[in-house]
Amino acid sequence: MMKINVLQAKKEIGSQETFEFVTSAGEIDLEDESPWTGSEIKVDGELTNNGRVLKIKGVIHATAKYQCSYCLEDFTTQMDIPFGDDYQENSSEEVDEEADLAYYNGDEIDIADLVRESIILAEPLKIVCSKSCRGLCPQCGINLNTAKCSCSDDVIDPRLAVLSQLLK
Template sequence: MIFLKIDISRIEKETGAYIDFYIEQNISPLDFQGEKIVFLKPFCVIGKAINVGEFITLRGTIKSAMELHCHRCLERFELCFSTDFNEEFPLNTKVIEGEIQEGIKDHIIDIRNLVENTVLLSLPMKRLCDENCKGLCERCGANLNKEQCSCVTEKIDPRLAVLKQLLQNENDED
């Protein structure tokens, strides 16, 4: 079973028959809402194909890791994910001329689209490298997770700012 295809010839004649599948597959980067999503590990797709009479039901889990950009600090970070799917494919697809039918063809279910769409739909809306990510300085653009720029001191309580100024002067005199 390669290229995210599942051969169902063993179960398509018998209601109740099923096969377990496990597929490992490298996925090339996907474009999603103007962003290129890069996958750092092969996809692991584990599941069951069950003949339920009129349909083949596919149930399973997709696991991998992707590289995303943090919405606050714009740095890249790795996100491991595990997402479930549950989809039905009609056993008797009437092929309509000139129309691309997604489903079962020559005893094979191609689950590439199912897998890719499931993963993209599971992407978190708010992508943060860390819940406590400090983001970028609004003034100088410094990554505040990595460095503390001098602009930050201006946000300090004015009374503390005076104290800081005094300390600064003291240092300058040395």
């Protein structure tokens, strides 16, 4: 559970409190096959009462294990994922469906869903071990980051071979 006690913060406008949690992928219901499985997830943040809402913001520090899309090598990377949301106490007559707010009841806010969502949204679309990754040779399949192959660079796709005649 990642619950923040907001009892003191609700009493005083302008009050700020810090919080810290250490959790794992399993505890916040991330899938078993996720790159976060087996690593410690640390959450640091701050709760602020601005008079209208309780603002929660912070950073998630986690280590992910991926396979590079170019060279297929496994690698580990440290990610710092920012997160934040505004919370308003849920009173039955004041729920505004169009407002970009999260609601809470009582004296605690559970941020597990916010943390899980932030981690999922931070997943990269293209997973690359480094900006300079050269990938695999398309002819022989050797990892070009660790070895040099003797394959020719001027191999022409057979479907386009007819076009090479135009250059002659």
